[in-house]
Amino acid sequence: MIKVTDVSMKFNLGIEKNFSVKQAFIDILSRKKKEKSYFWALDEINFEVEKGEVIGFIGNNGAGKSTLLKIVAGVMKPTTGKVEIQGNICPMIELGAGFDYELTARENIYLNGAVLGYSREFIDGKFDEIVDFSELRDFLEVPVRNFSSGMIARLAFSIATIVDPEILIVDEILSVGDIAFQQKSENKMKSMITGGTTVLFVSHSIEQIKNLCNRVIWLEHGKIKKVGPAVEICEEYYKSQLG
């Protein structure tokens, strides 16, 4: 289903986002050789995920969890190694990244759906479901720029979670909106995770990982430290964190 082989990811820390002519001149004049400083965000990662499995990833900040998920989702290409995937992937993208604030809610459902890779027929068929879940039927023709942030989050969440993907990538369980909607959105995500799809799940909540995952991969400094049953690994990780 998902097979990750020898995946390494090297970041060049020397990439200057703010390249300037001034800096270039200084570099030439001072004849200082630019130090190539690399950072291996991931180092020889190997794992396989079977169909229907729910895999959790734990580890400290900077351990490489999000980078790994980005590579699996195809957003980044690994420096070396390869990722083989069978089935369509749904990355739970940051809510509303594909919205255009000048467009109405209705138009944004189609736009954002297209960004997520849905077809027109699919969105047509699911349109009412999306609208009902978001509870925004009265605001369909209102430009999203007039929405409150909670309404935007609700709409985005409803669009993103309407699919039944074969592979779901979850970076933290989202609960958005007011308390009632938070409950609803959390339940929706949990039912997606436990609904038989393959899930890659990153969370800092050890409780959620324990409850939802079959297996856990513990990452540390870009390497797999341990793989095993969720409860066991989580407890070990928890203990190591407390020192």
Added chain:
Amino acid sequence: MFLKNLYINFKKYSFLLQQLVSRDFKVKYKRSVLGIIWSLLYPILNMAVMALVFSNIFKFSTPGVNYLVYVLSGLIMFNYFSEASNLAMGSVVANFPLINKIYIPKYIFPLSKCLFVGINFLLTLIPLYVVIFATGTGVNIYHLVLPYAYICLFVFTLGMGLILSTVSVFLRDIFYIYGIVLTLWTYLTPIMYDISIISSKLQIILKCNPMYHYINFIRRIILYHEMPSGFTFAICGLSALIVLAIGLFVFKKKQDKFIYYV
């Protein structure tokens, strides 16, 4: 292999492409009173200003053909190029938040901009034909060949858009540099003057400019009622294909690096 992938991608993402184009279209006119009428009005007003300035103040003229049609035919071609290449240039950088979150083939952003401005371009053909008839220039059978020039223009602009959007990721200064380049380019393209008024040395330089040939192509037909020469056909097609090939090559080679410059 690349082409095959491109095709599969294209099929899968054609709905997204369509959504992006229609989004641009909706957003463009949403908050203006006249809306889409501006697409028709804008080139006419632009032409009127140009014609006023250049034929009255600078005494430019084009013997034997109507100056208004001359200006407008050049103007709509060049406006397409400058607007589409400009929008395409910024399209990848503007969509970084998306590129960083989800896999989308990145060429879709410059492509959608070129298509969006392309629809606008087709609308500007309406005022062009209004002026063609109003000035008594009239049409002829060769008008059926005009789409060839439009397609060449589109292909050329897409190639430029791919190159520029790649450069913009690594060097944001290009937004300013290209602004200046476009200004220079406008004057090096015979839009409001006839190429014969300049020295023959300078003419050679001007003829290295593909935009000159696309505009010349349509002027041969619209103004002079004659079929463009085989040479003109060839140079239009070749220049467009070469620039597109360079654009595809550069973009494909660098697109995996975009993510590091987000």
